[in-house]
Amino acid sequence: MQLTEVCDISIPVSFGKRQLSAFGGAPARSEAFLDTRKGGSCNCEIHTFSPHLNGTHTECVGHITKERISVPNVGLVMAQLVTVKPEQGLISTIKAEPTEALIVRTLPNPPAKKTRNYKDWPTFTPDAMKRIVALGVKHLLVDLPSVDRRDDARLTNHRIFWKRGVTITELVYVPSRVKDGKYLLNLQVAAFEADAAPSRPVLYKVKK
Numbered sequence: 147m148q149l150t151e152v153c154d155i156s157i158p159v160s161f162g163k164r165q166l167s168a169f170g171g172a173p174a175r176s177e178a179f180l181d182t183r184k185g186g187s188c189n190c191e192i193h194t195f196s197p198h199l200n201g202t203h204t205e206c207v208g209h210i211t212k213e214r215i216s217v218p219n220v221g222l223v224m225a226q227l228v229t230v231k232p233e234q235g236l237i238s239t240i241k242a243e244p245t246e247a248l249i250v251r252t253l254p255n256p257p258a259k260k261t262r263n264y265k266d267w268p269t270f271t272p273d274a275m276k277r278i279v280a281l282g283v284k285h286l287l288v289d290l291p292s293v294d295r296r297d298d299a300r301l302t303n304h305r306i307f308w309k310r311g312v313t314i315t316e317l318v319y320v321p322s323r324v325k326d327g328k329y330l331l332n333l334q335v336a337a338f339e340a341d342a343a344p345s346r347p348v349l350y351k352v353k354k
């Protein structure tokens with residue numbers, strides 16, 4: 147079996163640079179604890195950010211429970227990439243085969259998504275989310291700040307999808323050159339004891 151890296155589909159958390167914002171959260175920032183440019187023995191920074199607001203992140207059911215549950219590492223899983231065109235802000239149809247991980251790329255798909263100030267975004271209809279659950283998806287990845295609308299305080303779609311062991315990854319960016327289809331996904335999640343953590347999903351093509 148031969149693996150060819152196709153694409154890193156993360157939007158990194160960048161500090162102090164041009165960056166995306168969502169839900170009106172503050173930009174990610176860092177301050178020097180030690181700085182070699184200022185005579186420090188090394189560089190050591192203190193970062194202030196939220197996994198949910200400042201870049202690609204993976205979250206678990208602990209996002210909505212009173213009980214604190216930490217996001218698992220996911221690692222290697224088979225994934226399917228599908229592209230959808232929301233109609234009037236709604237994603238109502240998901241054409242996919244049963245799959246462990248599903249990556250949903252929404253149209254339009256300009257690279258500006260990586261630095262956008264997200265005020266509103268398309269969302270799944272509850273039936274579309276039920277369809278995703280019925281496909282056996284355990285790890286759902288989307289290029290939106292949330293699988294729910296900003297004003298949905300009930301987090302309807304999150305609740306349809308969540309159970310223990312499943313994850314949702316938000317704010318990925320899949321370049322248009324990557325074709326829909328099946329990939330091996332390496333979903334690397336930072337080791338945080340928290341409901342969400344920054345993550346780096348990487349797609350591989352598998353050749354036998």
Ligand SMILES: [Zn+2]
Pocket residue numbers: 197198203205291292316342
């Ligand atoms: Zn989130």
